[in-house]
Amino acid sequence: MNRSLVALLLMLALLTACRAAPAALPTAVPTAAAPGEVATEQGSANELPTATIPPIAPEATPPADPPPAATQPSAVEPSAVQPPDRAVFAAGLIDAERAVLDDFPAAPIYQMAIEIDESLAIVRGRQTVFYTNLEDTPLDALYFHLHAKTLGGLITVTDVTVDGTAVIADDTINHLLRVPLPAPLAPGAATAVAMNFTTIVPTEIGRNYGVLAYYEEVLALAHFYPMLAVYDATGWNTVEPDVQGDLTYSDAAFFLVEVTAPANVTLVGSGAIVAETTQGDTQTITYAVGPARDFYLAAGDFAVTSATVGETTINSYAPSDMSQGAALALEVAAAALTSLNERLGSYPYTELDIVTTPTSALGIEYPGLIVGTLRMYDTELTSQSGMSYADILESTTAHEVNHQWFYNLVGNDQLDEPWLDESLTSYSTYRYYADRYGQEAADNYFNMFEGRWAMVEGEEIPVGMPVAEYEEAEYSAIVYGRGAVFLRLLEKTIGRETFDAFLRDYIQQFRWRVAGTAAFRALAEEHCACDLGPLFAAWVYEE
Numbered sequence: 001m002n003r004s005l006v007a008l009l010l011m012l013a014l015l016t017a018c019r020a021a022p023a024a025l026p027t028a029v030p031t032a033a034a035p036g037e038v039a040t041e042q043g044s045a046n047e048l049p050t051a052t053i054p055p056i057a058p059e060a061t062p063p064a065d066p067p068p069a070a071t072q073p074s075a076v077e078p079s080a081v082q083p084p085d086r087a088v089f090a091a092g093l094i095d096a097e098r099a100v101l102d103d104f105p106a107a108p109i110y111q112m113a114i115e116i117d118e119s120l121a122i123v124r125g126r127q128t129v130f131y132t133n134l135e136d137t138p139l140d141a142l143y144f145h146l147h148a149k150t151l152g153g154l155i156t157v158t159d160v161t162v163d164g165t166a167v168i169a170d171d172t173i174n175h176l177l178r179v180p181l182p183a184p185l186a187p188g189a190a191t192a193v194a195m196n197f198t199t200i201v202p203t204e205i206g207r208n209y210g211v212l213a214y215y216e217e218v219l220a221l222a223h224f225y226p227m228l229a230v231y232d233a234t235g236w237n238t239v240e241p242d243v244q245g246d247l248t249y250s251d252a253a254f255f256l257v258e259v260t261a262p263a264n265v266t267l268v269g270s271g272a273i274v275a276e277t278t279q280g281d282t283q284t285i286t287y288a289v290g291p292a293r294d295f296y297l298a299a300g301d302f303a304v305t306s307a308t309v310g311e312t313t314i315n316s317y318a319p320s321d322m323s324q325g326a327a328l329a330l331e332v333a334a335a336a337l338t339s340l341n342e343r344l345g346s347y348p349y350t351e352l353d354i355v356t357t358p359t360s361a362l363g364i365e366y367p368g369l370i371v372g373t374l375r376m377y378d379t380e381l382t383s384q385s386g387m388s389y390a391d392i393l394e395s396t397t398a399h400e401v402n403h404q405w406f407y408n409l410v411g412n413d414q415l416d417e418p419w420l421d422e423s424l425t426s427y428s429t430y431r432y433y434a435d436r437y438g439q440e441a442a443d444n445y446f447n448m449f450e451g452r453w454a455m456v457e458g459e460e461i462p463v464g465m466p467v468a469e470y471e472e473a474e475y476s477a478i479v480y481g482r483g484a485v486f487l488r489l490l491e492k493t494i495g496r497e498t499f500d501a502f503l504r505d506y507i508q509q510f511r512w513r514v515a516g517t518a519a520f521r522a523l524a525e526e527h528c529a530c531d532l533g534p535l536f537a538a539w540v541y542e543e
């Protein structure tokens with residue numbers, strides 16, 4: 001295969017980035033409820049344009065009780081005030097990673113029971129979040145992101161309690177939910193915040209690539225639940241997501257999620273399945289994943305093909321008429337996992353799922369799960385750019401596998417410092433090509449990043465800015481293109497051996513934590529015993 005031709009074509013095809021430009025879509029704007037009140041399910045639902053609302057019961061109803069388990073006891077007791085035993089999360093972790101269950105005793109635990117209705121567009125759930133105050137100051141409230149609102153759907157929250165005491169939560173602050181605590185939560189103290197929620201999923205591919213959508217008979221359920229905000233150096237970080245890029249900035253947590261859904265769809269979720277029953281036309285599956293920064297679920301008519309790398313099973317889910325694409329995605333993910341396990345340290349989970357949805361992005365990363373857009377799975381076809389979908393599928397799949405290290409294992413503020421996951425992932429995907437096909441092929445692949453940067457005439461825009469500060473064309477050109485060019489320059493400046501040792505150390509030191517640009521530079525300088533100030537000033541920092 002002519003790799004330089006491939007690289008040129010990749011350059012053209014990937015100009016739309018790992019994330020394509022979002023299509024304009026009118027978003028539902030619920031009328032604000034009175035301050036201090038949580039809108040009722042029915043009241044808010046009425047404010048959506050009716051054409052986009054799936055049928056909903058005339059009265060607001062609490063989530064139905066999960067059906068009784070046929071053969072196994074349920075792993076989830078949604079009303080429990082005690083957190084679940086962490087041993088349940090061991091099933092999803094490779095042997096060497098299981099010590100982490102004791103390393104983060106205060107990480108948040110989400111215990112959820114959700115029910116997906118027959119339309120596959122309404123999710124009713126109950127969630128208890130076990131939260132420990134790790135800050136050095138008392139907290140008078142917890143903040144949750146209601147990303148479904150941002151994504152053109154609707155989420156209503158009711159029956160909020162803190163350690164069993166009812167509280168009035170406030171969901172009138174943009175996309176946020178503020179849960180007041182009856183008494184300030186002292187540093188080191190723990191609390192359990194429970195709530196019911198109903199999420200109405202958009203039935204179009206809307207902003208942020210349709211990550212939350214029921215479309216073409218596939219349910220893509222990203223960020224559908226009230227998600228804890230991060231308390232960082234400046235307090236609660238409640239920045240509203242931009243229309244491009246990823247939406248979330250989150251601490252590593254544990255998720256135990258019981259999903260009840262129609263039995264005629266295949267469910268694909270983050271983490272290991274720890275309980276599974278089917279009764280009549282209803283199935284109930286419980287997933288355990290953690291540490292992890294999110295929980296994602298897809299539902300559709302999928303066939304699955306699997307492979308094993310070390311202790312990890314890779315499952316590739318796609319419609320049965322897309323089996324060639326599913327097989328290619330599986331092969332690439334296995335090769336990428338092999339390359340990354342060796343170069344950066346082991347992937348932490350026993351499972352990695354690949355699933356295809358109609359997203360307008362090429363691919364998207366979630367903990368233990370990657371999404372690839374359905375249009376790439378027609379691997380015999382050629383895209384409008386003239387490039388084969390097989391090559392696009394390989395590049396995209398390798399990119400999303402890399403994100404398991406840069407985004408999930410090492411977290412970053414994806415809104416304010418997106419380069420720390422996107423530039424590193426882009427650079428590391430280039431190294432996947434080197435590991436698999438040799439340096440010359442990788443150099444050809446790398447031309448794609450130069451080409452991407454050239455889309456803004458090679459303008460020297462800093463790679464380290466927040467998503468919201470980039471113009472639409474700049475985000476992809478700079479954060480993916482110029483960012484990868486910068487990291488290869490950094491590698492050449494300090495030498496590949498030193499650079500690789502630095503990256504392994506970076507992953508080890510910030511494993512399941514959140515890294516920032518300053519810490520990244522400081523650790524690199526420690527490894528090279530050099531001053532990288534001028535290089536970062538020229539490439540990363542805003543003036």
Ligand SMILES: [Zn+2]
Pocket residue numbers: 018399403421422425
């Ligand atoms: Zn990416």
